[in-house]
Amino acid sequence: MSKSNNPLRLSVCICRNGVAVPRCHSPTPPKGVLSLPKRWWNALLNLLFPEPITCLLCNQPITLLDGEESPVICTLCSNSATFIHSPICQRCGRGMSSVGESACIDCSHVELPFEYSRSCVAYRGVVKDLILQLKFQSRQEFIAPLADWLYAAWIRYYADCSIDAVVAVPMSSGDERRRGFNQSRRLSEALCARTGLNGIDALVRKDTSGSQTSRNRHQRLKALRGAFALSQAVDESGGIVGRRLLLVDDVYTTGSTVCACAQVLLAGGASSVHVITVAR
Numbered sequence: 001m002s003k004s005n006n007p008l009r010l011s012v013c014i015c016r017n018g019v020a021v022p023r024c025h026s027p028t029p030p031k032g033v034l035s036l037p038k039r040w041w042n043a044l045l046n047l048l049f050p051e052p053i054t055c056l057l058c059n060q061p062i063t064l065l066d067g068e069e070s071p072v073i074c075t076l077c078s079n080s081a082t083f084i085h086s087p088i089c090q091r092c093g094r095g096m097s098s099v100g101e102s103a104c105i106d107c108s109h110v111e112l113p114f115e116y117s118r119s120c121v122a123y124r125g126v127v128k129d130l131i132l133q134l135k136f137q138s139r140q141e142f143i144a145p146l147a148d149w150l151y152a153a154w155i156r157y158y159a160d161c162s163i164d165a166v167v168a169v170p171m172s173s174g175d176e177r178r179r180g181f182n183q184s185r186r187l188s189e190a191l192c193a194r195t196g197l198n199g200i201d202a203l204v205r206k207d208t209s210g211s212q213t214s215r216n217r218h219q220r221l222k223a224l225r226g227a228f229a230l231s232q233a234v235d236e237s238g239g240i241v242g243r244r245l246l247l248v249d250d251v252y253t254t255g256s257t258v259c260a261c262a263q264v265l266l267a268g269g270a271s272s273v274h275v276i277t278v279a280r
């Protein structure tokens with residue numbers, strides 16, 4: 001959000017006898033007192049009367065403690081996310097209502113190629129809002145709160161797991177060009193920066209599979225057959241042979257995308273593939 005669009009901006013005018021009053025018009029530097037260029041004058045105003053920091057999701061002001069870094073969303077929004085707690089499906093990481101079953105109904109009758117998948121929060125409410133706005137309105141500032149949740153999942157489920165490298169679920173070059181970024185790669189870069197793990201551009205996605213949003217699992221699997229391949233560099237160098245990989249995506253929906261990616265990675269010689277997503 002640009003600062004000028006901020007509805008909560010503290011507007012003041014100090015043109016009346018030097019006293020701060022609510023700003024009624026765009027302020028002009030008083031002639032003869034300060035002959036500053038307008039941008040310097042505005043910078044001075046912002047210094048004296050800083051704009052309140054507001055949540056980029058609900059627009060409410062955020063109060064910072066001394067030395068605290070400005071968060072992108074407020075505590076209220078952040079806390080409204082549904083965290084996935086035990087019991088979970090041991091395969092796909094979905095939250096389950098009853099203890100005792102190791103796999104959810106979706107996973108109990110399918111063979112998953114990866115070891116297991118884990119996620120931090122449920123894909124609904126504020127989490128869904130953030131992810132949809134990130135992807136379809138290019139709100140790249142939302143990478144930060146999503147990366148926080150991804151890191152929380154890593155701490156909880158993978159900090160003690162032997163992982164050699166991180167691989168992001170790729171977008172087709174056309175889709176990535178249109179969006180301007182790949183959210184999964186951005187999330188995996190944020191995870192690598194915090195964990196010290198290496199990221200590998202191991203996969204590419206062909207331009208033919210189309211949007212998966214409205215398809216069921218069977219249709220997704222069919223559409224994804226052959227959609228992913230090893231990147232040329234990794235294919236030629238054998239860069240993933242014998243390596244334990246962690247595959248990163250923003251959301252685990254039916255699991256068909258990460259399954260298709262994991263199959264390619266394993267066929268390319270990876271010794272194991274685990275999956276981590278922000279939401280499930």
Ligand SMILES: [Zn+2]
Nearest residue numbers: 055058074077
């Ligand atoms: Zn908020």
Ligand SMILES: [Zn+2]
Nearest residue numbers: 089092104107
């Ligand atoms: Zn499951």
